[in-house]
Amino acid sequence: MKLTLKIWRQKNADDPGRMVPYELDDVSPDMSFLEMLDVLNERLIVEGEDPVAFDHDCREGICGMCSLVIDGTPHGPQQATTTCQLHMRHFKDGDVITIEPWRAAAFPVIKDLVVDRSAFDRIIQAGGYVSAPTGSAPEAASIPVPQADAHAAFDAATCIGCGACVAACPNASAMLFTAAKITHLGLMPQGQPERYGRVTAMVAQMDAEGFGGCTNTGECTAVCPKGIPFETISRLNADLLKATRKAS
Amino acid sequence: MAVTGAILVLYLIAHMIGNLKVFLGRDDFNHYAHWLRTMGEPAVPYRTVLTIIEIVLTVAVILHMWSAVSLARRARRARPVRYAARPTTQEHRYATHVMRYGGVVILLFVIWHLLDLTFGAVNPKGGDAQPYDKIVADFAPSHWYITLFYIVAVVLVGFHLRHGLWSAFQTLGWGRQNRYRGLRLLADTVAAVIVLGFVSVPVLVTIGVVS
Numbered sequence A: 001m002k003l004t005l006k007i008w009r010q011k012n013a014d015d016p017g018r019m020v021p022y023e024l025d026d027v028s029p030d031m032s033f034l035e036m037l038d039v040l041n042e043r044l045i046v047e048g049e050d051p052v053a054f055d056h057d058c059r060e061g062i063c064g065m066c067s068l069v070i071d072g073t074p075h076g077p078q079q080a081t082t083t084c085q086l087h088m089r090h091f092k093d094g095d096v097i098t099i100e101p102w103r104a105a106a107f108p109v110i111k112d113l114v115v116d117r118s119a120f121d122r123i124i125q126a127g128g129y130v131s132a133p134t135g136s137a138p139e140a141a142s143i144p145v146p147q148a149d150a151h152a153a154f155d156a157a158t159c160i161g162c163g164a165c166v167a168a169c170p171n172a173s174a175m176l177f178t179a180a181k182i183t184h185l186g187l188m189p190q191g192q193p194e195r196y197g198r199v200t201a202m203v204a205q206m207d208a209e210g211f212g213g214c215t216n217t218g219e220c221t222a223v224c225p226k227g228i229p230f231e232t233i234s235r236l237n238a239d240l241l242k243a244t245r246k247a248s
Numbered sequence B: 001m002a003v004t005g006a007i008l009v010l011y012l013i014a015h016m017i018g019n020l021k022v023f024l025g026r027d028d029f030n031h032y033a034h035w036l037r038t039m040g041e042p043a044v045p046y047r048t049v050l051t052i053i054e055i056v057l058t059v060a061v062i063l064h065m066w067s068a069v070s071l072a073r074r075a076r077r078a079r080p081v082r083y084a085a086r087p088t089t090q091e092h093r094y095a096t097h098v099m100r101y102g103g104v105v106i107l108l109f110v111i112w113h114l115l116d117l118t119f120g121a122v123n124p125k126g127g128d129a130q131p132y133d134k135i136v137a138d139f140a141p142s143h144w145y146i147t148l149f150y151i152v153a154v155v156l157v158g159f160h161l162r163h164g165l166w167s168a169f170q171t172l173g174w175g176r177q178n179r180y181r182g183l184r185l186l187a188d189t190v191a192a193v194i195v196l197g198f199v200s201v202p203v204l205v206t207i208g209v210v211s
């Protein structure tokens, strides 16, 4: 099929950037979205032009590197799917596809479609860990965890930190990302000693990074490739309220 | 946001129930309006409780707006470059996306409403008339456009509450996957009851049931 791509090109952080149109023939419906961009880039290289920079690593939906806003939706039209796992069969001949980077002040553009997501690392560094020495893997059932908690913690732990939640949020808030880690550790026995200090520190870091405030629009969960549940945000809010009460 | 919103919702419920007294007739309603001012007497002087309520409401509205404005400004700073493609909503909940504009329109309505039925400045009967007469004059059939305006404003409040209540549950930490259906239903029911309760008064006056 034949496509028109409108791609955000930006040389570096200081360049204001602009949308550039590209025509692409012979796109196979079996290609992944990133393979389609590879084909474009091979052509650009042959033509002596600068190829389009975009993030990717595993290309199997587990690393969280790929990060494209496709026609206004992070990771494109297919729900619960990363950009690398999105295939061209979801588009049709003659389509015009707009491709942009995650848009957030806390995720500055490095080049073209690549943004700097180290703000997420700093949120994790602020408290997204347990500092109890856990040693080697213990006997499976030696620390009992209620089945329902284990499931909820596991669902939250599947976050791959891609940042689609921020990209989709009308407020550019990092609430779902932060809440996923709070929920994961807050439901585990190992996470209890640091539970309330963790939520305070991680939320403070999230605010310091310049993310917006959560207004519970639910857009984050809707685009999340891992389907991190919306309740994680309410669990974070519950912990934060309790932490505030404990502090006063 | 959640706490000030909750104060406003409680007030709305009380206000709506009070308004329904119109259906009990002229004397009952005017008597109720008088009681609002004599509440707590003789323990406290005339109009003490009402004045306290008015102060709490004013503070709640101001803090609620202050939170809304700071959230909106933070959101603008957090996304300095906008998307070129129209950002699509994946959640498809209309009420969520009219909170900010809707809130401003509701504020304008509340100002008109106070000028109309509290101070009487824009009421056909003027400020000194009895509350019941002001209502009947306001929504008289020839003033159908005032009724329409009130209906539009109250429906907007309904949308605001539809998302607002549900959002407040989430903010207060009560949201869980297995409770969301119930919480949605609760928010929608409260919103619908408030809309119907408020709208019933002007509509029944306009079609002549109350006169």
Ligand code: HEM
Pocket: A215, A216, B001, B002, B003, B005, B006, B008, B009, B012, B061, B064, B065, B068, B069, B096, B099, B100, B102, B103, B104, B106, B107, B157, B160, B161, B163, B164, B165, B167, B168, B169, B171
């Ligand atoms: C005076 C003008 C008003 C403005 C400008 C305003 C604005 C807002 C905004 C921007 C939000 C946040 C929406 C979001 O979550 O995205 C909000 C939430 C809310 N509003 Fe209002 N509003 C106004 C009046 C009211 C009134 C009259 C009520 C009650 C009847 C009310 C009840 C609520 C509630 C319960 C919330 C939810 C709080 C939460 O999310 O935790 N608001 N309002």
Ligand code: FES
Pocket: A055, A056, A057, A058, A059, A060, A061, A062, A063, A064, A065, A066, A082, A083, A084, A085
């Ligand atoms: S490239 Fe690893 S998740 Fe898409």
